[in-house]
Amino acid sequence: MHLAWKRHALLAWSCGLALLVLAPVLSPGYVLHLDMVFVPQQSLLPWNLGIGGGLPRSVPQDAVVSLVAGPLPGQLLQKSILLLTFILAGVGAGRLAGRTLTLQLPAAALYLWSAYAASRLLMGHWGLLWAYALLPWVILAATRARRTGGWAWVAVLCGIGALVPTGGVLLAVAAVPLAVGFGSAVSRAGRWLLTASVIVLNAPWWLPALRSPVATVSDPVGLVVFGARADGPGGVLLSVVGGGGVWNSLATLGSRTTWFATFGVIVIVTLAAIGWRQARQKAPAEVVWLTVLGVSGLVWAWLSGVAGGQGWAQSLVASVPGGGLLRDGQKWTVFWILLVAVCAPHGVARLTRRAQRPLAVFMAGALAIAPLAFLPDLAWGGLGRLQTSQYPAQWDDLRDQLAVDPRGGDVLSLPWAAFRRYAWNDDDIVLDPLPRYLSRTVVWNDRLPVTVSGELVEVGGDDPRAAAISGAINEGRVLAPLLADLGIRWIVVQTDQPLPALNPDLSGTSAIWQQDGLILREVTGPIAEREPRDAVVVAVDLLALLLLVVLGWWAVVRERSRPAKVPTSGL
Amino acid sequence: MGGPAGAIIASVVGAVLAIGAAFGIVSSQTATPAPVDKPFIVYGES
Numbered sequence: 379m380h381l382a383w384k385r386h387a388l389l390a391w392s393c394g395l396a397l398l399v400l401a402p403v404l405s406p407g408y409v410l411h412l413d414m415v416f417v418p419q420q421s422l423l424p425w426n427l428g429i430g431g432g433l434p435r436s437v438p439q440d441a442v443v444s445l446v447a448g449p450l451p452g453q454l455l456q457k458s459i460l461l462l463t464f465i466l467a468g469v470g471a472g473r474l475a476g477r478t479l480t481l482q483l484p485a486a487a488l489y490l491w492s493a494y495a496a497s498r499l500l501m502g503h504w505g506l507l508w509a510y511a512l513l514p515w516v517i518l519a520a521t522r523a524r525r526t527g528g529w530a531w532v533a534v535l536c537g538i539g540a541l542v543p544t545g546g547v548l549l550a551v552a553a554v555p556l557a558v559g560f561g562s563a564v565s566r567a568g569r570w571l572l573t574a575s576v577i578v579l580n581a582p583w584w585l586p587a588l589r590s591p592v593a594t595v596s597d598p599v600g601l602v603v604f605g606a607r608a609d610g611p612g613g614v615l616l617s618v619v620g621g622g623g624v625w626n627s628l629a630t631l632g633s634r635t636t637w638f639a640t641f642g643v644i645v646i647v648t649l650a651a652i653g654w655r656q657a658r659q660k661a662p663a664e665v666v667w668l669t670v671l672g673v674s675g676l677v678w679a680w681l682s683g684v685a686g687g688q689g690w691a692q693s694l695v696a697s698v699p700g701g702g703l704l705r706d707g708q709k710w711t712v713f714w715i716l717l718v719a720v721c722a723p724h725g726v727a728r729l730t731r732r733a734q735r736p737l738a739v740f741m742a743g744a745l746a747i748a749p750l751a752f753l754p755d756l757a758w759g760g761l762g763r764l765q766t767s768q769y770p771a772q773w774d775d776l777r778d779q780l781a782v783d784p785r786g787g788d789v790l791s792l793p794w795a796a797f798r799r800y801a802w803n804d805d806d807i808v809l810d811p812l813p814r815y816l817s818r819t820v821v822w823n824d825r826l827p828v829t830v831s832g833e834l835v836e837v838g839g840d841d842p843r844a845a846a847i848s849g850a851i852n853e854g855r856v857l858a859p860l861l862a863d864l865g866i867r868w869i870v871v872q873t874d875q876p877l878p879a880l881n882p883d884l885s886g887t888s889a890i891w892q893q894d895g896l897i898l899r900e901v902t903g904p905i906a907e908r909e910p911r912d913a914v915v916v917a918v919d920l921l922a923l924l925l926l927v928v929l930g931w932w933a934v935v936r937e938r939s940r941p942a943k944v945p946t947s948g949l
Numbered sequence: 950m951g952g953p954a955g956a957i958i959a960s961v962v963g964a965v966l967a968i969g970a971a972f973g974i975v976s977s978q979t980a981t982p983a984p985v986d987k988p989f990i991v992y993g994e995s
Contacts, residue, residue, distance in 0.1 A: 632977030638969040737955035744962045751970035755977030 392468025402759035407766030410808040414502025416456040421817040428586025430910025432840035438582040439505040439541040470514030480742035481723040488719035491749035494621035500629035509545025520557040527563040529572040530933035537579030546580040604706040606683030612640040614683035642752035653724025672717040675710035682707025772893035787867025851882040858886025865908030869899040
């Protein structure tokens with residue numbers, strides 16, 4: 379009984395912490411907060427695969443949601459993903475830290491209850507958080523590959539975690555060099571196969587990016603706007619060292635502004651430095667590689683905050699294809715956060731190695747609850763900042779109205795702004811849910827409005843149709859002829875928004891349906907036919923899916939054939 | 950290390966964590982994240 383309790387303590391601890399963070403999210407309804415949008419039934423549309431719109435920023439995340447949301451209601455999917463993400467993060471970090479509970483429980487808490495996880499949760503970047511949760515697992519799999527030569531799990535986890543481009547890159551960078559690097563038991567053929575598999579499994583986002591007719595370089599203004607920020611008295615450097623420093627103040631916890639939180643960062647990083655050597659002795663390749671990545675990511679995050687306005691940094695983002703992945707610098711501290719979470723418990727173990735057992739256990743316990751003390755307002759969904767709400771019934775009526783119409787055509791979402799505030803969602807700012815709610819492609823303003831020093835700045839979008847519509851609205855032109863040329867038949871005007879002035883001249887369209895807060899208008903006359911297709915992208919997506927299934931099957935079969943060789947923890 | 954020294958260390962660590970957490974909770978209700986090195990950026994009031 380005693381041993382059984384110990385065996386499940388890490389899982390129980392992680393579940394407990396995850397529930398403490400996400401409890402309000404579990405009540406009926408949807409969490410609609412900044413970039414986090416889930417809908418009851420998301421349809422699979424070309425833009426979900428990166429076809430026909432702007433750059434594939436949330437690809438294949440939305441395609442996966444569309445496929446899974448068939449049998450699973452959207453709100454259940456959202457709750458399951460968030461809960462699973464936090465539990466996996468805790469258990470994974472704990473297992474990577476070592477075999478004893480005095481190492482596992484603090485590591486789980488430090489990784490799960492981190493400023494990084496808090497900021498990305500509050501930003502709504504659940505796809506990136508999913509990769510964050512899988513990072514320790516992919517390193518564990520790479521460790522196993524180094525020892526046994528079996529690399530299938532590395533590829534499978536890299537594929538499962540690649541819901542968004544950043545997630546795919548960070549998992550691949552962490553795992554593949556480790557699995558195939560010097561001293562690995564993976565065969566020469568296996569190394570090539572693993573590398574090729576990870577490239578193919580990431581193809582759903584990089585292939586449409588390469589084939590996209592729109593610019594493959596990013597607006598350099600984004601580096602200034604999305605650069606790391608100081609969220610506490612320690613400045614940019616201590617903010618990113620502690621996993622904070624996210625650019626958006628709406629995604630920052632109030633406790634980060636205290637000296638106590640800064641003190642906590644210093645204490646935990648000091649403990650990690652003390653424990654680094656011990657951790658490295660137990661797993662040299664893993665700790666050294668994680669250190670290289672962690673320090674590199676940390677330096678880039680800091681530079682993004684202090685040198686984002688400099689020419690060389692902007693040229694890096696603007697001139698290198700895919701450089702846009704670098705512009706939100708704070709997200710690259712992910713390796714550092716895991717390194718600190720894994721090493722700090724070793725630091726406590728080293729400091730208390732001559733202490734009596736009760737004190738050593740107490741200090742490990744103190745480290746396990748320290749993240750809760752340093753960031754107490756992450757509890758309960760950021761002390762109530764994440765809450766659920768229900769879409770009004772008229773949203774379903776609108777979806778049905780458009781779904782039954784046999785004619786082709788896309789939809790324009792107005793007012794012409796990317797974000798919405800709904801009274802039924804407690805006036806929380808959220809990305810327009812309409813593109814995910816309807817079963818037709820919705821064109822929306824993908825330019826991101828932010829205020830810098832009190833002035834409104836827009837970070838460039840990349841959907842050509844949205845750019846054309848922006849131009850027409852700014853020039854005060856009548857939209858209907860342009861919409862017809864762009865293949866847009868319908869316009870949904872959300873009348874409950876605070877900036878109706880952004881609604882343009884809609885002459886040449888007529889209202890055909892109206893309910894509380896929503897008006898559906900139709901462009902009178904014929905419209906151009908537009909059905910974006912890319913057989914190559916679809917074929918490669920199917921290939922990636924098939925490869926993931928085959929590798930998963932192979933990994934399970936291989937594991938069953940040699941259960942005794944499966945390591946249960948990392949260091 | 951043990952006995953009174955261990956108890957003192959445990960008490961200090963426990964007290965620091967408890968007081969700091971209470972301070973953090975109060976701050977989260979009374980303070981908004983303040984710009985330190987650069988102004989924060991927020992979404993437009995759209």
